[in-house]
Amino acid sequence: xxxxxxxxMKGDSVVIPKISVRNLTVIYRGNHDTxxxxxxxxxxxxxxxxxxxxxxxxxxSTIINAIAGFVPPTKGQVLMDGxxxxxxxxxxxxxxxxxxxxxWKTVLGNVEFGPRMSGKSKNDCENIAKEYIELVGLRGYEHxxxxxxxxxxxxxxxxxxxxxxxxxxxxxxxEPFGSLxxxxxxxxxxxxxxxxxxxxxTIVFVTHDVDEAILLxxxxxxxxxxxxxxxxxxxxxxxxPRSYRDIASAEYIQIxxxxxxxxxxxxxxxMNVSSLVKK
Ligand SMILES: Nc1ncnc2c1ncn2[C@@H]1O[C@H](COP(=O)(O)OP(=O)(O)O)[C@@H](O)[C@H]1O
Ligand SMILES: [Mg+2]
Numbered sequence: 001x002x003x004x005x006x007x008x009m010k011g012d013s014v015v016i017p018k019i020s021v022r023n024l025t026v027i028y029r030g031n032h033d034t035x036x037x038x039x040x041x042x043x044x045x046x047x048x049x050x051x052x053x054x055x056x057x058x059x060x061s062t063i064i065n066a067i068a069g070f071v072p073p074t075k076g077q078v079l080m081d082g083x084x085x086x087x088x089x090x091x092x093x094x095x096x097x098x099x100x101x102x103x104w105k106t107v108l109g110n111v112e113f114g115p116r117m118s119g120k121s122k123n124d125c126e127n128i129a130k131e132y133i134e135l136v137g138l139r140g141y142e143h144x145x146x147x148x149x150x151x152x153x154x155x156x157x158x159x160x161x162x163x164x165x166x167x168x169x170x171x172x173x174x175e176p177f178g179s180l181x182x183x184x185x186x187x188x189x190x191x192x193x194x195x196x197x198x199x200x201x202t203i204v205f206v207t208h209d210v211d212e213a214i215l216l217x218x219x220x221x222x223x224x225x226x227x228x229x230x231x232x233x234x235x236x237x238x239x240x241p242r243s244y245r246d247i248a249s250a251e252y253i254q255i256x257x258x259x260x261x262x263x264x265x266x267x268x269x270x271m272n273v274s275s276l277v278k279k
Contacts, residue, residue: 016082017043018170018202019067023076026062035227036062039076042221042230046169049196049203051217053210053259055267059228060206064174067204068094080170090118092170093162097178100158101146107133107157108142114165132160136191152184156191163195173205177212186244189215197241210259214252215242220259225266232262 020043028034037059044050052060065071066078069088078085080092093114101110111129120128133142136156146154155176162171177185189212196203207213213220220234238251246252268277 015045017079018046018048018081019044019204020079020082021063021067021076022079024063024066024073024078025075026059026066026071027074037066038227038229040228040230041076042233044202044204046202047200049205049216049218051205051207051213051220052223053207053213053220053263054223054228055208055225055263055270057226057270058223058266059226060208060223061174063228064094064172064204064206067170068092068172090165091168092172093165093168094172094174095158095162095176097175101154101161103146106143106145107138107149110146110157111160111164113161114168118165118167128164128166129160132164133157135163135195136160150184152180152188155180155188159188159192159195163199163201168201170202170204173203175206175208178207178209185212190244192216193240193242210256210263211247214238214255214259215244215247222259222262223266225269231266234259234262 022041024037024040025035026037028036040059040063042050052063054060062071066073067080067085069085069092102113105113108126108129111133112125115125115128130139130142133139136159138153138156138160141149141153146157149157158176162168177188180188192203193216195201205213205216214236217236220236222231222234223229224231234255236255238246238249238255
């Protein structure tokens with residue numbers, strides 16, 4: 001029975017999650033099989049902001065790629081609105097760490113790309129693109145090329161481009177701010193929070209940065225070291241709108257302590273630093 005019918009049977013008041021990852025296992029086949037993700041389950045409600053937090057190599061990108069439809073499940077399912085994801089689609093967009101902009105197109109040309117693909121008129125595309133360029137604070141840069149921009153600016157263009165595909169309800173972000181300096185990163189986090197609160201997108205955000213996960217997410221899924229399994233799900237009930245000031249709040253510090261302890265356990269497993277492991 002498909003999930004939609006199952007929910008209907010339970011009554012219409014049950015809401016189907018926007019994204020549902022169910023017992024996902026991904027094994028990369030090769031000379032040696034690499035189990036990347038194992039029996040991984042979580043749901044993201046429509047308009048939710050979920051962060052996947054884990055050490056390097058634990059399978060974070062694999063999960064994002066499975067939701068994006070780039071990597072098929074070896075076992076389990078990935079559903080969107082209750083329907084199995086069969087491949088990439090215009091209803092999901094991925095923002096990577098290395099902002100993949102077209103170097104031969106201007107800022108405007110890059111941001112217009114999504115609306116163009118959905119067949120809107122040239123005029124409409126330009127207006128939509130300008131709106132999101134303004135939203136990410138890049139008015140005046142419309143005619144620059146990616147090579148003329150700083151890393152932070154290029155990443156903002158990447159964000160504007162993702163948002164300009166307005167029909168796209170789900171944004172998958174794979175360590176999008178990983179290559180930015182700490183100050184630029186904080187501003188980008190605040191910008192993303194504001195955009196998420198205003199535009200009601202559903203976001204799955206991958207990071208290995210504890211502060212980033214707590215500041216942004218409603219729910220943090222802490223992953224075990226490879227192969228990635230769900231270690232613990234942490235609710236982040238801090239009120240919204242949030243800002244960088246919340247980093248100093250008692251609630252934040254308490255959550256951070258808990259998350260750091262869990263992540264440290266997994267990092268120690270892969271680093272094998274026996275002198276730091278409590279006997
Ligand atoms: N295309 C691939 N083929 C084979 N192994 C892969 C591939 N992509 C990732 N892996 C392996 O799967 C595991 C998880 O990788 P990844 O999802 O990129 O982790 P993370 O994003 O958390 O760093 C790692 O051991 C990695 O080497
Ligand atoms: Mg990765």
